[in-house]
Amino acid sequence: MFDHALTEEQKLLRDAAREFAIKRLYPNAEAFDKAERLPDDLLSELATLGYFGLTIPEEYGGMGLDAMAYALILEEFARACAGLAITLSVHNSLVAGAVRRYGTDDQKRRFLPRLASGEIGAYALTEPDAGTDAGAVRTSARPAGDHYILNGAKAFVTSADYVKMYLVFVSTDLNRGSHGLSALMVERATAGLEVGKPERKLGIKCSDTRAVAFVDSPVPKDNRLSAEGDGFKIALAQLDHGRLGVAIQALGIGEAAFAEARKYAKQRHQFGRPIAEFQAVAFKLADMKLKLDATRLLIDRAIQKLMAGERITLAVAEAKLFASETANWVANEAVQIHGGYGYMKDYPVERYFRDARVTEIYEGTSEAQRIVISRAVLSEE
Ligand SMILES: Cc1cc2nc3c(=O)[nH]c(=O)nc-3n(C[C@H](O)[C@H](O)[C@H](O)COP(=O)(O)OP(=O)(O)OC[C@H]3O[C@@H](n4cnc5c(N)ncnc54)[C@H](O)[C@@H]3O)c2cc1C
Structure with missing residues (x-):
């Protein structure tokens, strides 16, 4: 998550996803939002590039990436288009992940190559x-x-x-x-x-x-x-992975809202100076940066545990809860920094504000995450 800790391969994969996002997602995300649909040609292109097989082993036609590389790619996409990010997260984390973890060899052979090829x-x-x-x-x-x-x-x-x-x-x-x-x-x-x-x-x-x-x-x-009878166990275990995806999605939305707010604060003049020069605005930007960095640390910790084969339920619940509340808070402040213009569809912060909301609801509400965390807290001496 933090540059200094990444391998060269992880950086290359992140940069390729960033380039795709800048070319294909940023300029079109508003149109996708308006159409309330992802275009078929975009989904086909993503399939061709292998993004539906991110964590599926190479022997089944996937890219066989580790959790960190997966997270980096998802973050880039979430920053540009949160709706696409959840489409990829559900497919990769919840569905392909379940077949990979719980499927027999025959089931893996039957389903994973199809999932990797872009059959969503x-x-x-x-x-x-x-x-x-x-x-x-x-x-x-x-x-x-x-x-x-x-x-x-x-x-x-x-x-x-x-x-x-x-x-x-x-x-x-x-x-x-x-x-x-x-x-x-x-x-x-x-x-x-x-x-x-x-x-x-x-x-x-x-x-x-x-x-x-x-x-x-x-x-x-x-x-x-x-x-x-194993269904509930599988559902909950997979949700640990899906929630990590939602946390990353929330981080991406928060990062996008922060970037827009910083840009606007430097450009917009009132009282003869950029509004960024008013401490009330600058402090909002400082708090945004702080909370997003803290989110990144929590997500990073969850990924490290996942890659070390440790239990991730608690770390993921903390990451998802903090990431989703932060995304909502940051998006709200980004609208505030834009004033009336932030309330209009002409600026992307309006969309980020709407997109952030669901991260506190799906794959376990914020209340559900607090149940997980409080149970862990209370079970300790
Ligand atoms: C856009 C979107 C996409 C989704 N995609 C999927 C999907 O792909 N697959 C899928 O299976 N589901 C999906 N969901 C469903 C989502 O996971 C559920 O909406 C979520 O788990 C909450 O369930 P609910 O809506 O029935 O709310 P409820 O469970 O009825 O909760 C209502 C309120 O009561 C609170 N509450 C409930 N029980 C407790 C408790 N014990 N203690 C404290 N508070 C409590 C909740 O936190 C919430 O605030 C999606 C939802 C949305 C909005």
Whole structure:
């Protein structure tokens, strides 16, 4: 995360992502936001460049990058287009990561090359009545020979319409609560699978979000990751990785808002001088820089733990909570520094302000992160 600690290869990968972001994302992010969709040719280009296989091992057609290189690339994209960053994060961290960690050799051979080639994956855990209480999933999977028959509905599925496959969390035994959950890879083309209309959102508008429903949908038992009943464990473990992606997304949004605020503060004159010369404005910039650096340190710590094979739940919860609250605070202050112009769509801080909001909600709300952190605090002597 900090330049001095990076290898040459990590720097090269970051610089390539930065160049792509400057050429293809920065100039178009406003248009993507307005269209509420990422263009198909952009997704194809990203696929060709390998960005859908960032952490997928090379033997399965991916780039096989370490967590640091992955984070650096995601940050560059998040700075330019937060909606694209979450699309990549869900695909790489939540879906491909689950197959990589929990799939059999056969499942890895069947799914990872497709995911690496740009067949996008979605993660379908949330339901209308199962949000923070993710163990309350009611989408059922009834065994029928070598298949399960799925019935139920998922809510707020990121990339629902961009994808070729979903990682769906189902209950094979509704009496067992979270212990009855299983994780299934489900093809988009499955009979009875219906993708809903796009949700109309406050921010990250170019990221696709929809409900997905199942009516008597057959899914081969061969597509179940790990054993029956392991679904909740897989869902939570993957969320540790996804939350790290959200923390990086939030850092990128915060960095972008900070850069715009600094530029504007130096350009905008009032009372015959740049507003940056008023201490009230300069101190806002100082606090922005401080909080973003602290965010980077927390993310860096989580990545180091991940790369050392240590448990990351607590470090990631702290990073995600601080990063998302910082992104919202920084974006708010960036709007303030822009005055009335910050409230208009003519300046990107308006979009950053909207995009930041969801980072405190998805993949575990700020309250959920505080539950994780407070439990750890209270379990210590
Ligand atoms: C744009 C977007 C994209 C998303 N993408 C996906 C996706 O790809 N896949 C997916 O599965 N889900 C996705 N989600 C769902 C997201 O993860 C949930 O919205 C989130 O986990 C919160 O669940 P909920 O909306 O049902 O809120 P609720 O759980 O109903 O929470 C409402 C409020 O109550 C608080 N609360 C709930 N329980 C507690 C508690 N025990 N203690 C203290 N406070 C509590 C919450 O913090 C929140 O403030 C997405 C959501 C959005 C907005």
